[in-house]
Amino acid sequence: MTTAAVFGTGSWGTAFAAVMADSGTDVRMWGRRPEVVAAINAGRNDEYLPELALSSRISATSDPEEAAAGADIVVLAVPSQTLRDNLGTWGSALPGNADVVSLMKGVELGTTKRMSEVIADAGGVDPQRVVVVSGPNLAREIAVRQPAASVVASSNAGAAQRVADACAAPYFRPYTGPDVIGTEIAGATKNVIALAVGMAEGLGMGDNSKASIITRGLAETTRLGCALGGEAVTFAGLAGVGDLIATCMSPLSRNHSFGVRLGQGMTVDEVIAVTKQTAEGVKSCTSILDLARHHGVDVPIIEQVDAMITEGKAAQDVVDALLSRPRKAETG
Template sequence: MTRAAVLGAGSWGTAFAKVLAEAGTEVTIWARRPEVADALANDHRNPFYLPGVQLPAVAATDDHERAIDGAEIIVLAVPSQSLRGNLEKWNDAIGNAVSDHDASLLSLAKGIETGTLLRMSQVIGAVTGADERRIAVLSGPNLAKEIAAGQPAATVIACTDAARAVALQQASATGYFRPYTNTDVIGCEIGGACKNVIALACGIAAGMGLGDNSIASLITRGLAEIIRLGVALGAEPVTLAGLAGVGDLVATCTSPLSRNRSFGHVLGAGGSMDAAQEATHGQVAEGVKSCTSIRALAVAHDVEMPLTNAVHQVCHEGISVSAAVGTLLGRRIKPE
């Protein structure tokens, strides 16, 4: 039986651990807080992030070395901006797993690192020294609560080593969770990071009382931004037309379960950044920080991303939502 360590016990880490276990993979979850690990190990529940969801029998611990020991799959399920710091703490144990068990490193994190402007797979490679063929990413329309409830969903597992992607696919395929494989890591990561920013924009629009035409326009023009950036970085456009692009974008921009959309909704309704954070129950809305690094990445590659820029201005420069919308509507008209 394949053994997996899931490092991170938030809603998505917990939900994906459930998927792995129900696919027949032996799972140990690492939780930062001992009380979360205790609830997972003893009650097979995570009342802190997925209340009401009964989990299959999984092991859990707050000791990362114990979680990683013997793992053939190491799932990195922490927020993007904390990934590097955590990897530095886990690095020795990860190195042992990679060398002893040919372990795969699978990232669930979606973002661009502040300062370095690195994608998550690049951060993993930089800290661990692992060859890119060992590093995979997972991205798609994967709202944790729905997947934890066993509702049908699909995703993409991307790795430059196609055989490794297939092995990860087999370790996580269930009757309700359908993973596809891809070798376009860049496309999957850019789609996963940028959709959070566009979801903030859609939430802001909804909070302002704008309707479906406005939301559809934002999603479509947001996709154009994502494709422009992805192609500039070497992604395949077809990837961004698939589950890791359009699929993830639609789910995140339209669902009330999306933290980024919910965060934006509070801002659009006139709430403060603090109020928006409180409304998402302290959970991370990745797009709030990633909008800055994505904007900087776009500037570095001479890519125009007006929606991303507007979200950054609202979240970090004190621009009002009405002023940001006015700026977008005042842009010159041009061919699509």
């Protein structure tokens, strides 16, 4: 019997815990807030996924040692920019032989490290034990058990297979692969591209405009990922174009919805005040841009989104800046 610990009780952490429970894995969740922990132990997480009745295989605790004790798999599902601090607090509780799964999609501010690198650095975890799960996985759809697929990536094929076995539910199909870099870059940058697509929608633009941003955003993502050592094929798969489409087009996507409000004229602070949350692309756009510039990769959409987020540039000015760029071959 496989036992997993999930650190984080937000939407995706809770949905993934449910997936693992439905695959026959026993799950203990760690949460910072006692009221959320109590709700999970009562079979619900109404604050994040009210539509999901939790399996009796899932329990929760506020004690990281209790959550991690004896776990074969540890799943990290905290906000990406808090990962380092969290690992500094409870990273020592992680079992030394457990596979460590990253559900997070971001690039760390300041260091420009991918989440797997932060796990290895701040958590002292052997990179051979790190596994990344990423794909078109909107939590609310998974919570109602709609079919979905995802990529389970690790440099260690055995670790990837163990995690895939632990999350292979009847409605959730995991595919294994070795490309950790490509999978993580695709997962992080698609959030920024989704902000741009949402902004276009907020400005009243139609499907031609949104499809153009998605396609050119995929080109940026692929250039950056390959420059870092990722495999081009990854960006044509579930972790790449699959996740990009879902995040850019779905009203369930936090980044898409955030971008729509920006396009309608709201400021970042105003959107946060209304939604009571910050989209991951807002937090990571600057670090992704820094990473691209460090490697000499041209990422004009990400650059313009960052200018809007950090400098308050108007959405229409972002569009004008992109349309006025020098013309070139599509493959460039």
